[in-house]
Amino acid sequence: MAMFSGGTAARFDLATLAPDFFANPYPFYRALREHAPVKRMPDGSWFLTRYDDILPVYRDPKIFSSDKRKEFGPKYGPSPLLEHHTTSLVFNDPPLHTRVRRLILGALSQRHIAAMEPGLVALVDGLLDAMADKRRVDLIEDFAAAIPIEIIGNLLGVPRPERGPLRGWSLAILGALEPVLTPERAASGNAAVLEMLAYLSDLVRQRRARPGDPDTDVLTRLIDGDAADGERLTENELLHQCIFLLNAGHETTTNLIGNALYTLTLWPSEKARLAANLDDADLVKSAVEEFLRFESSNQLGNRITTQEAVVGGVTLPPDSRITLCIGAANRDPAQFPDPDRLDLTREPNRHLAFAQGIHTCAGMNLARLEARVALSRFLARFPDYALDGEPTRGGRARFRGFLHLPARV
Protein backbone atom coordinates (compact mmCIF):
# COMPACT_ATOMS: atom_id res chain seq x y z
CA MET A 1 0.00 0.00 0.00
CA ALA A 2 2.88 2.36 -0.72
CA MET A 3 0.46 4.52 -2.69
CA PHE A 4 -1.55 5.36 0.39
CA SER A 5 1.13 6.45 2.78
CA GLY A 6 2.35 9.51 4.61
CA GLY A 7 2.48 11.27 1.24
CA THR A 8 -1.23 10.68 0.68
CA ALA A 9 -1.95 12.13 4.11
CA ALA A 10 0.36 15.10 3.55
CA ARG A 11 -1.28 15.93 0.20
CA PHE A 12 -4.86 15.40 1.35
CA ASP A 13 -7.06 18.42 0.72
CA LEU A 14 -10.86 18.36 0.73
CA ALA A 15 -10.80 21.17 -1.81
CA THR A 16 -8.94 19.11 -4.43
CA LEU A 17 -9.93 15.48 -4.00
CA ALA A 18 -8.37 12.87 -6.28
CA PRO A 19 -10.84 11.35 -8.78
CA ASP A 20 -10.47 7.88 -7.24
CA PHE A 21 -11.39 9.25 -3.81
CA PHE A 22 -15.10 9.14 -4.63
CA ALA A 23 -14.99 5.48 -5.66
CA ASN A 24 -13.16 4.48 -2.48
CA PRO A 25 -12.25 7.11 0.13
CA TYR A 26 -11.27 4.56 2.78
CA PRO A 27 -7.58 4.12 1.86
CA PHE A 28 -7.26 7.94 2.02
CA TYR A 29 -8.92 7.95 5.42
CA ARG A 30 -6.62 5.21 6.64
CA ALA A 31 -3.53 7.12 5.55
CA LEU A 32 -4.82 10.15 7.44
CA ARG A 33 -5.65 8.17 10.60
CA GLU A 34 -2.15 6.69 10.56
CA HIS A 35 -0.06 9.67 9.52
CA ALA A 36 -2.02 12.88 10.13
CA PRO A 37 -5.06 12.24 12.35
CA VAL A 38 -5.42 15.96 13.15
CA LYS A 39 -4.73 17.22 9.66
CA ARG A 40 -4.33 20.91 8.92
CA MET A 41 -5.67 21.62 5.47
CA PRO A 42 -4.43 24.35 3.14
CA ASP A 43 -7.46 26.54 3.93
CA GLY A 44 -6.56 26.48 7.64
CA SER A 45 -9.34 24.10 8.71
CA TRP A 46 -8.75 20.78 10.48
CA PHE A 47 -9.75 17.28 9.36
CA LEU A 48 -10.22 14.57 12.03
CA THR A 49 -10.22 10.87 11.22
CA ARG A 50 -9.77 9.00 14.51
CA TYR A 51 -12.81 7.73 16.38
CA ASP A 52 -11.34 8.70 19.75
CA ASP A 53 -10.69 12.27 18.60
CA ILE A 54 -14.10 12.75 16.98
CA LEU A 55 -16.32 11.41 19.76
CA PRO A 56 -15.29 14.00 22.40
CA VAL A 57 -15.83 16.80 19.87
CA TYR A 58 -19.43 15.68 19.32
CA ARG A 59 -19.91 15.44 23.07
CA ASP A 60 -18.82 18.97 23.92
CA PRO A 61 -21.10 21.41 22.09
CA LYS A 62 -19.96 24.37 24.24
CA ILE A 63 -16.40 24.21 22.97
CA PHE A 64 -17.23 22.70 19.57
CA SER A 65 -20.10 24.79 18.26
CA SER A 66 -22.48 23.96 15.40
CA ASP A 67 -23.20 27.64 14.70
CA LYS A 68 -22.23 28.15 11.07
CA ARG A 69 -22.51 31.92 10.75
CA LYS A 70 -18.76 32.60 10.79
CA GLU A 71 -18.07 29.87 8.27
CA PHE A 72 -21.01 30.24 5.90
CA GLY A 73 -21.06 34.06 5.79
CA PRO A 74 -18.02 34.21 3.53
CA LYS A 75 -18.86 30.94 1.77
CA TYR A 76 -22.38 31.81 0.58
CA GLY A 77 -22.52 35.60 0.92
CA PRO A 78 -25.95 37.12 1.63
CA SER A 79 -28.19 34.53 -0.04
CA PRO A 80 -31.11 32.15 0.52
CA LEU A 81 -28.60 29.33 1.20
CA LEU A 82 -26.93 31.38 3.95
CA GLU A 83 -30.28 32.15 5.55
CA HIS A 84 -31.35 28.52 5.34
CA HIS A 85 -28.23 26.90 6.72
CA THR A 86 -27.78 29.40 9.53
CA THR A 87 -31.41 29.01 10.66
CA SER A 88 -31.91 25.23 10.63
CA LEU A 89 -31.55 23.47 13.98
CA VAL A 90 -28.63 21.32 12.93
CA PHE A 91 -26.41 24.35 12.39
CA ASN A 92 -27.40 26.16 15.58
CA ASP A 93 -26.47 25.91 19.24
CA PRO A 94 -28.87 26.12 22.17
CA PRO A 95 -31.24 27.82 22.84
CA LEU A 96 -32.78 27.81 19.31
CA HIS A 97 -31.54 24.28 18.78
CA THR A 98 -33.11 23.00 22.01
CA ARG A 99 -36.51 24.54 21.28
CA VAL A 100 -36.78 23.21 17.75
CA ARG A 101 -35.41 19.78 18.55
CA ARG A 102 -37.96 19.29 21.33
CA LEU A 103 -40.80 20.05 18.93
CA ILE A 104 -39.55 17.65 16.29
CA LEU A 105 -38.73 14.80 18.66
CA GLY A 106 -42.25 14.88 20.06
CA ALA A 107 -43.58 13.59 16.73
CA LEU A 108 -40.85 10.99 16.33
CA SER A 109 -41.48 8.85 19.41
CA GLN A 110 -41.03 5.09 19.12
CA ARG A 111 -44.81 4.68 19.28
CA HIS A 112 -45.39 6.99 16.31
CA ILE A 113 -42.60 5.43 14.34
CA ALA A 114 -43.96 1.93 14.97
CA ALA A 115 -47.38 3.12 13.77
CA MET A 116 -45.82 4.01 10.41
CA GLU A 117 -44.73 0.44 9.75
CA PRO A 118 -47.88 -0.96 8.05
CA GLY A 119 -47.97 1.96 5.58
CA LEU A 120 -44.28 1.54 4.92
CA VAL A 121 -44.68 -2.19 4.24
CA ALA A 122 -47.48 -1.48 1.76
CA LEU A 123 -45.40 1.17 0.03
CA VAL A 124 -42.35 -1.11 -0.25
CA ASP A 125 -44.41 -4.04 -1.51
CA GLY A 126 -45.95 -1.84 -4.19
CA LEU A 127 -42.47 -0.85 -5.39
CA LEU A 128 -41.36 -4.50 -5.38
CA ASP A 129 -44.39 -5.48 -7.51
CA ALA A 130 -43.58 -2.78 -10.03
CA MET A 131 -39.93 -3.92 -10.17
CA ALA A 132 -40.93 -7.57 -10.65
CA ASP A 133 -42.83 -6.50 -13.77
CA LYS A 134 -39.79 -4.70 -15.17
CA ARG A 135 -37.00 -7.19 -14.30
CA ARG A 136 -34.30 -4.66 -15.28
CA VAL A 137 -34.47 -1.86 -12.74
CA ASP A 138 -32.64 1.07 -11.19
CA LEU A 139 -32.30 0.26 -7.49
CA ILE A 140 -32.15 3.97 -6.67
CA GLU A 141 -34.91 5.46 -8.83
CA ASP A 142 -37.25 2.49 -8.67
CA PHE A 143 -36.69 1.68 -5.02
CA ALA A 144 -34.31 3.43 -2.60
CA ALA A 145 -35.28 6.99 -3.52
CA ALA A 146 -38.99 6.25 -3.67
CA ILE A 147 -39.29 5.30 0.01
CA PRO A 148 -38.03 8.21 2.16
CA ILE A 149 -39.84 10.77 0.05
CA GLU A 150 -43.17 9.23 1.00
CA ILE A 151 -42.27 8.80 4.66
CA ILE A 152 -40.99 12.31 5.16
CA GLY A 153 -43.82 13.67 3.02
CA ASN A 154 -46.29 11.98 5.39
CA LEU A 155 -44.46 13.33 8.43
CA LEU A 156 -44.97 16.91 7.27
CA GLY A 157 -48.32 16.25 5.59
CA VAL A 158 -47.19 17.21 2.08
CA PRO A 159 -50.05 16.17 -0.26
CA ARG A 160 -48.94 13.21 -2.38
CA PRO A 161 -49.34 14.86 -5.82
CA GLU A 162 -47.07 17.71 -4.64
CA ARG A 163 -44.08 15.55 -3.70
CA GLY A 164 -42.50 15.44 -7.17
CA PRO A 165 -40.02 18.32 -6.82
CA LEU A 166 -38.85 17.43 -3.29
CA ARG A 167 -35.99 15.14 -4.30
CA GLY A 168 -34.48 17.61 -6.77
CA TRP A 169 -34.70 20.46 -4.23
CA SER A 170 -33.09 18.34 -1.58
CA LEU A 171 -30.21 17.22 -3.82
CA ALA A 172 -29.58 20.84 -4.80
CA ILE A 173 -29.60 22.25 -1.26
CA LEU A 174 -27.44 19.51 0.23
CA GLY A 175 -25.14 19.63 -2.82
CA ALA A 176 -24.25 23.19 -1.83
CA LEU A 177 -22.79 21.82 1.41
CA GLU A 178 -19.98 20.08 -0.48
CA PRO A 179 -16.48 21.21 0.52
CA VAL A 180 -16.16 22.97 -2.85
CA LEU A 181 -18.99 25.36 -3.72
CA THR A 182 -18.98 25.72 -7.50
CA PRO A 183 -21.06 28.56 -9.04
CA GLU A 184 -23.46 25.93 -10.43
CA ARG A 185 -23.94 24.34 -7.02
CA ALA A 186 -24.55 27.76 -5.45
CA ALA A 187 -27.05 28.75 -8.14
CA SER A 188 -29.10 25.56 -8.00
CA GLY A 189 -28.97 25.49 -4.18
CA ASN A 190 -30.21 29.07 -3.91
CA ALA A 191 -32.97 28.48 -6.46
CA ALA A 192 -34.08 25.38 -4.57
CA VAL A 193 -34.27 27.24 -1.23
CA LEU A 194 -36.43 29.95 -2.81
CA GLU A 195 -38.74 27.43 -4.46
CA MET A 196 -39.08 25.45 -1.25
CA LEU A 197 -39.80 28.59 0.78
CA ALA A 198 -42.54 29.57 -1.65
CA TYR A 199 -44.03 26.09 -1.64
CA LEU A 200 -43.87 25.69 2.13
CA SER A 201 -45.33 29.08 3.00
CA ASP A 202 -48.41 28.00 1.06
CA LEU A 203 -48.50 24.68 2.87
CA VAL A 204 -48.12 26.42 6.26
CA ARG A 205 -50.96 28.82 5.42
CA GLN A 206 -53.23 25.87 4.65
CA ARG A 207 -52.16 24.00 7.78
CA ARG A 208 -52.82 27.05 9.96
CA ALA A 209 -56.35 27.11 8.56
CA ARG A 210 -56.77 23.34 9.01
CA PRO A 211 -54.38 22.04 11.69
CA GLY A 212 -53.37 18.38 11.70
CA ASP A 213 -53.05 16.08 14.71
CA PRO A 214 -50.26 17.67 16.77
CA ASP A 215 -49.39 14.24 18.11
CA THR A 216 -48.16 12.99 14.75
CA ASP A 217 -48.03 15.94 12.36
CA VAL A 218 -44.62 17.62 12.64
CA LEU A 219 -45.72 20.72 10.77
CA THR A 220 -48.64 21.35 13.14
CA ARG A 221 -46.27 20.86 16.09
CA LEU A 222 -43.80 23.36 14.70
CA ILE A 223 -46.60 25.86 14.03
CA ASP A 224 -48.08 25.45 17.53
CA GLY A 225 -44.71 25.81 19.22
CA ASP A 226 -43.97 24.84 22.75
CA ALA A 227 -47.09 24.80 24.94
CA ALA A 228 -44.96 24.69 28.12
CA ASP A 229 -43.19 28.01 27.63
CA GLY A 230 -45.50 29.55 25.04
CA GLU A 231 -42.59 30.06 22.66
CA ARG A 232 -43.27 29.92 18.96
CA LEU A 233 -40.94 29.85 16.02
CA THR A 234 -41.02 32.88 13.77
CA GLU A 235 -42.48 32.23 10.32
CA ASN A 236 -39.01 32.25 8.83
CA GLU A 237 -37.58 29.84 11.43
CA LEU A 238 -40.55 27.57 10.87
CA LEU A 239 -40.11 27.39 7.09
CA HIS A 240 -36.39 26.70 7.33
CA GLN A 241 -36.86 23.86 9.82
CA CYS A 242 -39.32 22.29 7.37
CA ILE A 243 -36.86 22.58 4.53
CA PHE A 244 -34.19 21.01 6.69
CA LEU A 245 -36.42 18.13 7.76
CA LEU A 246 -37.46 17.38 4.20
CA ASN A 247 -33.80 17.27 3.21
CA ALA A 248 -32.39 15.49 6.26
CA GLY A 249 -34.79 12.60 6.05
CA HIS A 250 -34.38 12.08 2.41
CA GLU A 251 -31.10 11.63 0.58
CA THR A 252 -29.42 10.11 3.64
CA THR A 253 -32.00 7.34 3.89
CA THR A 254 -32.04 6.78 0.13
CA ASN A 255 -28.29 6.31 0.30
CA LEU A 256 -28.45 3.98 3.29
CA ILE A 257 -30.75 1.64 1.34
CA GLY A 258 -28.86 2.04 -1.95
CA ASN A 259 -25.42 1.61 -0.36
CA ALA A 260 -26.61 -1.50 1.48
CA LEU A 261 -27.93 -3.15 -1.70
CA TYR A 262 -24.70 -2.31 -3.51
CA THR A 263 -22.45 -3.49 -0.66
CA LEU A 264 -24.25 -6.83 -0.39
CA THR A 265 -23.37 -7.60 -4.01
CA LEU A 266 -19.68 -7.29 -3.04
CA TRP A 267 -20.09 -9.63 -0.04
CA PRO A 268 -21.99 -12.65 -1.41
CA SER A 269 -21.66 -14.78 1.70
CA GLU A 270 -23.06 -12.02 3.92
CA LYS A 271 -25.83 -11.49 1.37
CA ALA A 272 -26.69 -15.20 1.45
CA ARG A 273 -26.59 -15.24 5.25
CA LEU A 274 -29.02 -12.34 5.49
CA ALA A 275 -31.34 -13.61 2.76
CA ALA A 276 -31.55 -17.00 4.46
CA ASN A 277 -32.38 -15.53 7.89
CA LEU A 278 -34.80 -12.70 7.28
CA ASP A 279 -37.09 -13.89 10.05
CA ASP A 280 -34.24 -13.25 12.52
CA ALA A 281 -35.17 -9.72 13.62
CA ASP A 282 -31.92 -9.28 15.55
CA LEU A 283 -29.85 -10.11 12.50
CA VAL A 284 -31.77 -7.66 10.31
CA LYS A 285 -31.28 -4.97 12.97
CA SER A 286 -27.58 -5.53 13.35
CA ALA A 287 -27.18 -5.73 9.56
CA VAL A 288 -28.63 -2.22 9.26
CA GLU A 289 -26.17 -0.95 11.89
CA GLU A 290 -23.33 -2.50 9.92
CA PHE A 291 -24.47 -0.86 6.67
CA LEU A 292 -24.61 2.45 8.56
CA ARG A 293 -21.05 1.93 9.75
CA PHE A 294 -19.58 0.47 6.60
CA GLU A 295 -20.84 3.00 4.05
CA SER A 296 -22.12 5.92 6.12
CA SER A 297 -24.42 7.99 3.98
CA ASN A 298 -23.33 11.13 5.81
CA GLN A 299 -19.53 11.04 5.80
CA LEU A 300 -18.62 14.47 7.14
CA GLY A 301 -19.71 16.71 10.01
CA ASN A 302 -18.49 20.15 11.03
CA ARG A 303 -17.85 22.15 14.19
CA ILE A 304 -16.06 25.37 15.10
CA THR A 305 -14.11 25.99 18.33
CA THR A 306 -15.44 28.68 20.66
CA GLN A 307 -12.16 28.76 22.62
CA GLU A 308 -8.71 27.18 22.54
CA ALA A 309 -9.08 23.40 22.60
CA VAL A 310 -6.85 20.35 22.51
CA VAL A 311 -7.82 17.63 20.02
CA GLY A 312 -5.73 14.49 19.58
CA GLY A 313 -2.84 16.22 21.35
CA VAL A 314 -2.94 19.25 19.03
CA THR A 315 -3.88 22.69 20.37
CA LEU A 316 -6.43 24.42 18.17
CA PRO A 317 -7.02 28.17 18.53
CA PRO A 318 -10.51 29.70 18.93
CA ASP A 319 -12.55 29.83 15.69
CA SER A 320 -10.85 26.72 14.29
CA ARG A 321 -13.04 25.08 11.68
CA ILE A 322 -13.13 21.31 12.09
CA THR A 323 -14.36 18.58 9.75
CA LEU A 324 -15.29 15.36 11.55
CA CYS A 325 -14.84 12.44 9.20
CA ILE A 326 -17.57 10.00 10.23
CA GLY A 327 -16.59 7.69 7.37
CA ALA A 328 -13.04 7.42 8.75
CA ALA A 329 -14.10 7.03 12.40
CA ASN A 330 -16.38 4.19 11.37
CA ARG A 331 -13.42 2.32 9.83
CA ASP A 332 -11.03 3.00 12.72
CA PRO A 333 -9.41 -0.33 13.72
CA ALA A 334 -8.93 0.98 17.27
CA GLN A 335 -12.72 0.87 17.62
CA PHE A 336 -13.79 -1.74 15.05
CA PRO A 337 -11.61 -4.86 14.67
CA ASP A 338 -11.05 -5.71 10.99
CA PRO A 339 -12.91 -2.52 10.01
CA ASP A 340 -12.91 -3.09 6.23
CA ARG A 341 -14.81 -6.34 6.60
CA LEU A 342 -18.61 -6.27 6.36
CA ASP A 343 -19.81 -8.25 9.38
CA LEU A 344 -23.57 -8.22 9.71
CA THR A 345 -23.40 -9.46 13.31
CA ARG A 346 -20.68 -7.04 14.43
CA GLU A 347 -20.91 -6.50 18.17
CA PRO A 348 -20.31 -4.00 19.65
CA ASN A 349 -20.97 -1.56 16.82
CA ARG A 350 -20.91 1.96 18.24
CA HIS A 351 -20.70 3.69 14.87
CA LEU A 352 -21.04 7.44 14.46
CA ALA A 353 -23.27 7.41 11.36
CA PHE A 354 -25.91 9.41 13.26
CA ALA A 355 -23.29 11.52 15.10
CA GLN A 356 -23.39 11.83 18.90
CA GLY A 357 -24.31 14.35 21.56
CA ILE A 358 -27.03 17.00 21.47
CA HIS A 359 -27.30 16.94 17.66
CA THR A 360 -27.58 13.15 17.35
CA CYS A 361 -29.82 12.47 14.36
CA ALA A 362 -33.42 13.09 15.40
CA GLY A 363 -34.70 10.75 12.70
CA MET A 364 -32.41 7.80 13.34
CA ASN A 365 -35.09 5.37 14.43
CA LEU A 366 -37.21 6.27 11.46
CA ALA A 367 -34.25 5.75 9.13
CA ARG A 368 -33.56 2.40 10.78
CA LEU A 369 -37.15 1.27 10.35
CA GLU A 370 -37.16 2.30 6.68
CA ALA A 371 -33.94 0.39 6.05
CA ARG A 372 -35.10 -2.73 7.89
CA VAL A 373 -38.39 -2.93 6.04
CA ALA A 374 -36.93 -2.03 2.65
CA LEU A 375 -33.96 -4.39 2.80
CA SER A 376 -35.69 -7.39 4.33
CA ARG A 377 -38.65 -7.28 1.97
CA PHE A 378 -36.41 -6.68 -1.02
CA LEU A 379 -34.20 -9.68 -0.20
CA ALA A 380 -37.18 -11.91 0.49
CA ARG A 381 -38.55 -11.09 -2.94
CA PHE A 382 -35.33 -10.89 -4.96
CA PRO A 383 -32.64 -12.95 -3.18
CA ASP A 384 -30.73 -13.39 -6.48
CA TYR A 385 -30.66 -9.75 -7.59
CA ALA A 386 -27.46 -8.73 -9.35
CA LEU A 387 -25.98 -5.50 -10.62
CA ASP A 388 -26.37 -5.09 -14.37
CA GLY A 389 -24.48 -2.14 -15.81
CA GLU A 390 -22.26 0.64 -14.53
CA PRO A 391 -23.44 2.24 -11.27
CA THR A 392 -23.42 6.07 -11.20
CA ARG A 393 -22.04 7.51 -7.97
CA GLY A 394 -23.38 10.75 -6.53
CA GLY A 395 -19.81 12.07 -6.67
CA ARG A 396 -20.03 13.82 -3.33
CA ALA A 397 -17.64 13.75 -0.40
CA ARG A 398 -20.23 14.51 2.26
CA PHE A 399 -23.29 12.52 1.17
CA ARG A 400 -22.08 9.15 -0.06
CA GLY A 401 -24.36 7.22 -2.37
CA PHE A 402 -25.46 6.42 -5.90
CA LEU A 403 -27.62 8.27 -8.37
CA HIS A 404 -28.21 5.11 -10.42
CA LEU A 405 -27.70 1.46 -9.65
CA PRO A 406 -28.83 -0.67 -12.63
CA ALA A 407 -29.73 -4.22 -11.65
CA ARG A 408 -31.60 -7.36 -12.63
CA VAL A 409 -34.16 -8.71 -10.17
Ligand code: HEM
Ligand atom coordinates in the same frame (compact mmCIF):
# COMPACT_ATOMS: atom_id res chain seq x y z
C1 HEM B 1 -29.53 6.99 7.14
C2 HEM B 1 -30.19 8.06 7.36
C3 HEM B 1 -29.67 9.24 8.14
C4 HEM B 1 -28.37 9.56 8.48
C5 HEM B 1 -27.09 8.80 8.14
C6 HEM B 1 -28.46 10.78 9.24
C7 HEM B 1 -27.35 11.42 9.79
C8 HEM B 1 -27.41 12.53 10.60
C9 HEM B 1 -26.27 13.14 11.25
C10 HEM B 1 -24.82 12.66 11.14
C11 HEM B 1 -26.72 14.20 11.96
C12 HEM B 1 -25.89 15.14 12.85
C13 HEM B 1 -25.35 16.30 12.10
C14 HEM B 1 -24.41 17.13 12.94
O1 HEM B 1 -24.76 17.57 14.04
O2 HEM B 1 -23.27 17.36 12.51
C15 HEM B 1 -28.16 14.27 11.75
C16 HEM B 1 -28.97 15.23 12.29
C17 HEM B 1 -30.34 15.27 12.06
N1 HEM B 1 -31.11 14.39 11.35
FE1 HEM B 1 -30.46 12.71 10.43
N2 HEM B 1 -29.77 11.18 9.33
C18 HEM B 1 -30.54 10.25 8.69
C19 HEM B 1 -31.92 10.26 8.56
C20 HEM B 1 -32.76 11.20 9.08
C21 HEM B 1 -34.20 11.19 9.00
C22 HEM B 1 -35.06 10.11 8.35
C23 HEM B 1 -34.64 12.34 9.61
C24 HEM B 1 -36.04 12.89 9.81
C25 HEM B 1 -37.11 12.31 9.94
C26 HEM B 1 -33.48 13.03 10.11
C27 HEM B 1 -33.51 14.21 10.82
C28 HEM B 1 -32.42 14.80 11.41
C29 HEM B 1 -32.50 16.01 12.21
C30 HEM B 1 -33.78 16.80 12.54
C31 HEM B 1 -31.20 16.31 12.61
C32 HEM B 1 -30.74 17.50 13.43
C33 HEM B 1 -30.68 17.13 14.86
C34 HEM B 1 -30.14 18.24 15.72
O3 HEM B 1 -29.45 19.13 15.24
O4 HEM B 1 -30.43 18.19 16.92
N3 HEM B 1 -32.36 12.33 9.77
N4 HEM B 1 -28.55 13.23 10.94
